[in-house]
Amino acid sequence: MAILVKNARVAASPEDGARVLVERRKPGGIRSESLELRAWLAALAPSDPLRRWFEERPRQWPLFRRRYLAELCTEEAAAALGMLHELAASESSMTLLTLAGEPERSHAAILRDLLQGTRKPPSSTGPARAAGVRVRAPRPR
Numbered sequence: 001m002a003i004l005v006k007n008a009r010v011a012a013s014p015e016d017g018a019r020v021l022v023e024r025r026k027p028g029g030i031r032s033e034s035l036e037l038r039a040w041l042a043a044l045a046p047s048d049p050l051r052r053w054f055e056e057r058p059r060q061w062p063l064f065r066r067r068y069l070a071e072l073c074t075e076e077a078a079a080a081l082g083m084l085h086e087l088a089a090s091e092s093s094m095t096l097l098t099l100a101g102e103p104e105r106s107h108a109a110i111l112r113d114l115l116q117g118t119r120k121p122p123s124s125t126g127p128a129r130a131a132g133v134r135v136r137a138p139r140p141r
Contacts, residue, residue: 001088003115005108008097012036017093020084022108024048027099035097039087043080046107047071061105068107081114088115 004016008027012019018038024045026032046054046068054064072081088094094115100106 001091001116002093003088003112004093004095005103005106005112006095006097007101007103008035008099015093016095018087018091019095019097020087021097022084022111023097023099025099037097038091039083041080041084043074043076044072044084044107044111058105065110068110081111084111085115 002015002017006016008021008023009030012035016036019036021035021037021040022042022044024042026035026040045051050064050067050071053067054060057064071077096108096111098106098108100108103109
């Protein structure tokens, strides 16, 4: 599955597939119809304090990623992430839309990595976590 990450202000194109806005607010000055959204998952946007923190410290990408993944562990965000996974499974291509000036260094890129399975959340409770747990062999007696 192809998952693209774009700025929401970029016009829709045929290769976008299902367009999903992952921001708390819609972009100003753009009519909702022109966004051509399949879904709007505001719960997947980073909190305002985290967003402001990252805007002040753009070099702190790894720490932003860790903090954002921790925010995804809330009940509301986990439910929205589940809906995003279901939508991704039912579509041949998807575009995650963000308002970030640099979409490849935004929460949308982190979500894309999660959907593609290239990154796992640090507090996952699914099969990936179970596979990552080391099991010690019993000591001989």
